[in-house]
Amino acid sequence: MxxxxxxxxxxxxxxxxxxxxxxxxxxxxxxxxxxxxxxxxxxxxxxxxxxxxxxxxxxxxxxxxxxxxxxxxxxxxxxxxxxxxxxxxxxxxxxxIHRHPHIYSDVVADTEEEVKRNWEQLKLKEGNTSVLEGVPKSLPAVVKASRIQEKVKGVGFDWEHPEQVWEKVQEELTELNEEVKAGNKEETEKEFGDVLFSMINYARFIGVNPENALEKTNKKFINRFQFLEQEAKKEGKELADMSLTEMDVYWEKSKEFYK
Structure with missing residues (x-):
């Protein structure tokens, strides 16, 4: 180095x-x-x-x-x-230096959570009127939801156990299903957003970055689908002319290479 x-x-x-x-x-x-x-x-x-x-x-x-x-x-x-x-x-x-008083001053913060809590309190003292003020408006929605949840956690507004969050996910899924069955498009969109928000919250509780997780799934799907395309092409087939059952043979094979 x-x-x-x-x-x-x-x-x-x-x-x-x-x-x-x-x-x-x-x-x-x-x-x-x-x-x-x-x-x-x-x-x-x-x-x-x-x-x-x-x-x-x-x-x-x-x-x-x-x-x-x-x-x-x-x-x-x-x-x-x-x-x-x-x-x-x-x-x-x-x-x-200002936001790390546990390093450069006499404030005590022995855990990551204490550091985050102090950070948010300092920002409020600096003139921020809301703990959510620092969340950029133009952030992609998944990242924004994660940042919102992290911010409010910093001032103690959070669930206590992962099981509670999972129960909330199940509750939101039930409400979404009810609106889908009722055919209410506007309410369905709202409930779908609630499901995503609660899933992102649950991801935080189980130590998963939802943006990274989704992007890895995107890449996995792309790799598997492109494998399907390549294998079909080798046999002179066009996907548009193949049945779903025929395509599924290549799809299952792709899982051997892209897990």
Whole structure:
């Protein structure tokens, strides 16, 4: 691994390159905070994919892309005389010190739960009017539900046992089934949302990340379906002309390779 001196030199090199690109490259010169936004979101998802795949080399590459965006935003901020990379680093450092009084002060927090509880209380003291204020509105719904539940848990609003949450899941499923049978579309949508929310809550209680779990299932389904397509093609068959029973033969076979 590189020494701290080498790490700082590498970061300084990136800052110098950013200065050059912003001055000389036609594409880089045109970028704004707004134009970079969607690209940053894309890069973040690519990093998330690499993490799920546990591909360390790809993670390194994607982290570089995300770091470039951070440096880029800071460069634009400095041009607008609003902030620079030092302000960005000092801002997060100050926040970390302030929100870790169990490390940098005399507050005691021996467990992860105590740390989270202190964190939420500190944010309220900083001026937040709600513990849910920090949940981004544009988060995907599954991630947002997880963050909401984690936030309210930080102030003690939570179930006590996984069994209670599972009972709630069963209750919501029953209510959903009743609305489906009644043919009430609007209420069915509401109850379906309640089922998903309660399942995400249950996932938290049993130590499962629902976003990761669903994405792994997505990838597994894609792999199995593409196997089905490839095997059918080898035999000169088109899926549209095959019966479900015929396709199911390949599907079952795919499970040997993609579990």
């Amino acid at each position: 590189n020494s701290r001196k080498e790490q700082l030199a590498a970061f300084n090199r990136l800052l110098d390159i950013m200065d050059d690109l912003r001055e000389k490259c036609p594409w880089d010169k045109k970028q704004t905070l707004e134009s970079l936004r969607h690209l940053t979101i894309e890069e973040t998802y690519e990093l998330a994919d690499a993490i799920l795949d546990n591909d360390l080399q790809e993670i390194k590459k994607e982290l570089g892309d995300v770091l470039l965006h951070i440096v880029f935003y800071a460069k634009i901020g400095s041009e607008q005389k609003a902030f620079d990379i030092a302000d960005v680093a000092n801002s997060i450092s100050d926040k970390l």
